[in-house]
Every structure is written in structure tokens, then in C-alpha cells.
Amino acid sequence: MPHINLPSEFPGIRSLFMFRPETAAPLNALVQTLLHNPHPSLTAGERELIATYVSGLNNCKYCCNIHGAIAQHQLGNNAQIVKQVLANPYTAPISQKMKSLLKIAAKVQSGGKNVTNQDIVNAGEEGATDIEIQDTVLIAAAFCMFNRYVDGLATWQPDDAELYDKMGEQRAREGYLTAPFKVNREPEDL
Helix, strand or coil: CCCCCCCCCCCHHHHHHHHCHHHHHHHHHHHHHHHHCCCCCCCHHHHHHHHHHHHHHCCCHHHHHHHHHHHHHHCCCCHHHHHHHHHCCCCCCCCHHHHHHHHHHHHHHHCHHHCCHHHHHHHHHCCCCHHHHHHHHHHHHHHHHHHHHHHHCCCCCCCCHHHHHHHHHHHHHHCCCCCCCCCCCCHHHC
16 A cells, blocks of 8 residues: 555556556656667667666565566567566676676666775776666666655556556557556455
């Protein structure tokens, strides 16, 4: 049960965005820029993996599931790679560059000052550019905020994997500036 009176037909952060459209607009614009818009070198799927991984570290069920579903669709409908990254990014079938960026993201998640110069050097040696490193840190920091926003107000977070898949497919295709996915909830879900 959410801590405040939120629209019940929208899960997670979407209910918060419907509750406060004036704060939703800049937050949606930020996530659109970070995760969906064209990037010089990181794919949308790679950026979604960073958001998913950080959300998993923060135990934010909604953000981990929705961004995992978006990543899956951005990565050729590959759910397995998302599961492998969440289980252990260092053994997942991703590039060494992505592994080094996820290491930086994990350090940001635990505290920004935990990122060391050596982490940056290592990422650079794996081919990460300054913009990729900067965007990884920004995505990780932003998702710490988003995760706390979602969980701090106890938003409704469905358990239905098919629902996350449908919402994820929509966001992967349309981005973050389109109308949210509305859910018809059963009375027992309320």
C-alpha cells in the first residue's frame, strides 16, 4: 500500500509521475536522455543494463524488473543476458568494457567516493571513453535517486513478469516521453 494516495492503475514510478506531472516532465526528460536517445557509443540496451544492475543492487523490484524488461527488448529480446548480469556481471557474456563500467556503477551505488582513479584507468584500458564513464556514473547516481523515490513512497510493484515484459517492450520502442502503460488491476491487487 503506497504511503500517499497515488493513482492505482499505474505501477511504480509511473504512479508518482501521474501524481506530480510537473516533476515528472524533467525526470522523464532526464531518463529519455540517459537511456533512450542516441548515444555516441553505448547502446540503449547497455545503458538499460546499467540502470537494471544498479536497481538490482538497491533491491528496487519495480525499477529492476521494468528496466530489465526494457534492456531485454533493446538487446534483441535476450532475457538471459539480463539475468546473467544481475546474477554476476563479471561472468556474464558482455564485453570487458561493460564489465568495467558496471563495476564503476556498483561503486557509485554504494557511495560515489568509492569510485577510485584505478577504476577509471581500468575502464579506459578496456576501451571506455570519458563520456561512457561519465554517463555510467550519471545513470548509476540517477537510478539510486529513482529507486529511492519508488521505494520511499511504497509504490505498487506488480509481481507479473508478463506485465513487465509488455511495459518494457513499449518503453524500448517508444522511449520515456510517451503515455504510460495503464494497468487494469483486480480488486485483490489494490
